[in-house]
Amino acid sequence: MRTWIQSCRKNHDACNWDLESFLPSRLLDLQAFQTGQDVKLVSLRTEDFDDQQFQPEYVTLSHCWGPPENRPVTTTKANLKDRMNRISIDELSNTFRDAVRITRELGERYLWIDSLCIIQDDGDDWAREAALMAKIYGQSFCTLAALDSKDSTEGCRLVSDIQNIGNFLEFDSGDSKNDRFSYRIRIFEDEPREWHEEYGDNPYRHRDYGNHPLRTRAWTLQERELSRRNIHFGKDQMLWECRELKASTQLPWHHKKPEDDFEQWPIRNQLFEDLAPGGSVQMRDRWYGLVEDYSFRRLTNETDKLPALSGLAQNFQHAVPQAEYLAGIWSTHLPAALLWRTRYTARRPMSYIAPTWSWASIVGNITYESQRLIDTGGRFEERPQESHFDCDFGNLSVERISTRPKHNDKYGAILSASLSLNGALLTNIDSNPQLWRLEHDYHGGCQANLTKDGVVVGMFYLDVLDEMPYTKELFCLKIRAEPHTSQVSRPSELFEGEVGDLVMGLVLTKEIGNGIHVSNQYSRIGLARWVTMSLFESSRPSTVTLL
Numbered sequence: 431m432r433t434w435i436q437s438c439r440k441n442h443d444a445c446n447w448d449l450e451s452f453l454p455s456r457l458l459d460l461q462a463f464q465t466g467q468d469v470k471l472v473s474l475r476t477e478d479f480d481d482q483q484f485q486p487e488y489v490t491l492s493h494c495w496g497p498p499e500n501r502p503v504t505t506t507k508a509n510l511k512d513r514m515n516r517i518s519i520d521e522l523s524n525t526f527r528d529a530v531r532i533t534r535e536l537g538e539r540y541l542w543i544d545s546l547c548i549i550q551d552d553g554d555d556w557a558r559e560a561a562l563m564a565k566i567y568g569q570s571f572c573t574l575a576a577l578d579s580k581d582s583t584e585g586c587r588l589v590s591d592i593q594n595i596g597n598f599l600e601f602d603s604g605d606s607k608n609d610r611f612s613y614r615i616r617i618f619e620d621e622p623r624e625w626h627e628e629y630g631d632n633p634y635r636h637r638d639y640g641n642h643p644l645r646t647r648a649w650t651l652q653e654r655e656l657s658r659r660n661i662h663f664g665k666d667q668m669l670w671e672c673r674e675l676k677a678s679t680q681l682p683w684h685h686k687k688p689e690d691d692f693e694q695w696p697i698r699n700q701l702f703e704d705l706a707p708g709g710s711v712q713m714r715d716r717w718y719g720l721v722e723d724y725s726f727r728r729l730t731n732e733t734d735k736l737p738a739l740s741g742l743a744q745n746f747q748h749a750v751p752q753a754e755y756l757a758g759i760w761s762t763h764l765p766a767a768l769l770w771r772t773r774y775t776a777r778r779p780m781s782y783i784a785p786t787w788s789w790a791s792i793v794g795n796i797t798y799e800s801q802r803l804i805d806t807g808g809r810f811e812e813r814p815q816e817s818h819f820d821c822d823f824g825n826l827s828v829e830r831i832s833t834r835p836k837h838n839d840k841y842g843a844i845l846s847a848s849l850s851l852n853g854a855l856l857t858n859i860d861s862n863p864q865l866w867r868l869e870h871d872y873h874g875g876c877q878a879n880l881t882k883d884g885v886v887v888g889m890f891y892l893d894v895l896d897e898m899p900y901t902k903e904l905f906c907l908k909i910r911a912e913p914h915t916s917q918v919s920r921p922s923e924l925f926e927g928e929v930g931d932l933v934m935g936l937v938l939t940k941e942i943g944n945g946i947h948v949s950n951q952y953s954r955i956g957l958a959r960w961v962t963m964s965l966f967e968s969s970r971p972s973t974v975t976l977l
């Protein structure tokens with residue numbers, strides 16, 4: 431761990447350039463007492479350290495809280511004074527004790543743990559610190575992630591015997607006197623495990639995301655993504671992750687390679703869009719990817735859906751300075767960002783979290799697969815013009831968007847939101863409930879045929895099964911043309927006609943207020959694909975307000 435950190439500090443520009451003088455409101459001081467292992471809470475202020483060079487560093491912990499009976503020790507209004515005085519090491523659960531030990535051995539004095547550094551029964555303190563998450567993790571020296579521990583009693587699972595992970599021979603080669611020309615070579619008996627295989631963050635290669643307890647929790651996504659350095663404590667080995675290197679106990683010097691960091695084939699909406707690494711298209715795909723990963727994760731409180739992502743959103747804003755953040759969607763990604771669909775079975779939350787046009791209105795897994803093309807080889811190669819890179823949004827326009835934040839934080843929880851679009855709206859469409867299919871395979875979810883006058887005209891992916899529209903009137907708002915090389919293949923019953931003559935859109939119902947239809951107000955209930963474009967020809971442009 432020390433070698434990874436030293437080398438990252440010394441050699442990685444990307445990991446060191448954006449350090450600011452920032453300190454969380456409270457930290458655990460691990461060197462408060464001359465003797466013994468005890469620690470205490472301290473409040474340090476950046477202005478107390480005049481020299482930037484001597485700003486104290488701190489380590490952060492990412493961990494699962496676990497079920498109520500195994501909850502970690504916390505700081506409350508009642509015990510804050512005691513905690514500022516002394517915290518006995520024996521009071522700390524295994525994971526915290528491991529974190530204290532590792533932090534000390536790394537030569538660091540301060541540690542930030544959410545349950546101890548935020549006053550848990552003080553709503554104001556909690557809201558203030560939660561809004562600072564981007565900074566707390568972003569400015570942390572290193573994050574220790576108890577990846578494979580389902581609660582705080584399980585410790586960091588420090589793996590002591592590297593032989594557990596397979597036999598290998600090791601020898602040094604090259605010029606041992608000169609760092610730059612010396613090599614260490616390991617020869618493995620069995621093929622070493624890939625980083626992503628160990629961590630489990632590649633649903634496209636490994637069918638699903640991994641099931642390490644920590645990566646199934648919603649809050650921990652931003653803890654990982656915001657940290658400049660992460661040390662993940664896995665089942666069999668430790669994993670290192672910084673902005674320039676991914677490595678493991680097995681392959682400690684493994685440099686991040688493109689094939690390790692699987693990237694989606696980026697889809698661009700217009701020919702002129704820039705496919706450069708870090709460019710707008712890549713950043714849009716990255717957001718889609720983050721949201722998909724996030725939707726797989728669980729929350730103890732459903733209403734934390736937007737707050738648990740707010741640090742990441744706040745951070746992402748730097749990449750999309752012109753965009754407005756709208757309940758989990760960026761305004762500059764509209765209207766294509768509306769084309770998500772649910773996977774497996776999903777439901778609506780118990781209380782209002784987000785408008786129906788946002789993926790955040792769903793409790794369950796969502797995917798942006800409709801926006802992905804088949805990777806035909808080279809990653810960023812130019813494709814011939816005739817392959818219809820230009821995404822035809824027709825005359826669709828975004829007329830008005832509004833969101834009402836619940837607190838002051840525009841990235842946090844919201845009270846309401848609406849989106850007005852003007853475009854081609856298809857009326858009098860139907861879906862035959864007898865033909866509903868529940869799919870439990872990789873592309874699972876609930877799908878049905880969309881019909882007009884008894885004829886199948888497209889496919890309908892329902893957001894939530896309970897919202898099966900037996901009696902409701904259905905509408906379809908055209909969003910964009912179907913791409914020629916979609917990652918999802920067209921169902922066999924829709925094989926008639928050219929792909930170029932098909933569109934995707936949203937399936938809507940009229941919003942019902944006090945038992946009566948409110949004019950022009952609609953709810954989204956699903957995604958429509960491969961809908962016959964010519965049906966929209968006779969429709970007049972309509973303005974629909976989605977709630």
Ligand SMILES: [Zn+2]
Nearest residue numbers: 438442445672
């Ligand atoms: Zn680094």
